[in-house]
Amino acid sequence: MQAVTEGDRRKEVRVLLDQIQAHPERDWTAARRRLATLNKLIAPPPRAQSH
Numbered sequence: 079m080q081a082v083t084e085g086d087r088r089k090e091v092r093v094l095l096d097q098i099q100a101h102p103e104r105d106w107t108a109a110r111r112r113l114a115t116l117n118k119l120i121a122p123p124p125r126a127q128s129h
Contacts (some may be wrong), residue, residue: 087120 098106
């Protein structure tokens, strides 16, 4: 089994967005949930606030 990379996640985001854009008439609830999850996974970690 191969590890999933950030690049793999970014590709999946692009594919899902392309599908949603091509077929807006469909119910994309599950895809939107997946997009939210993927975006959290690829987001940079929050920076610690310095005082």
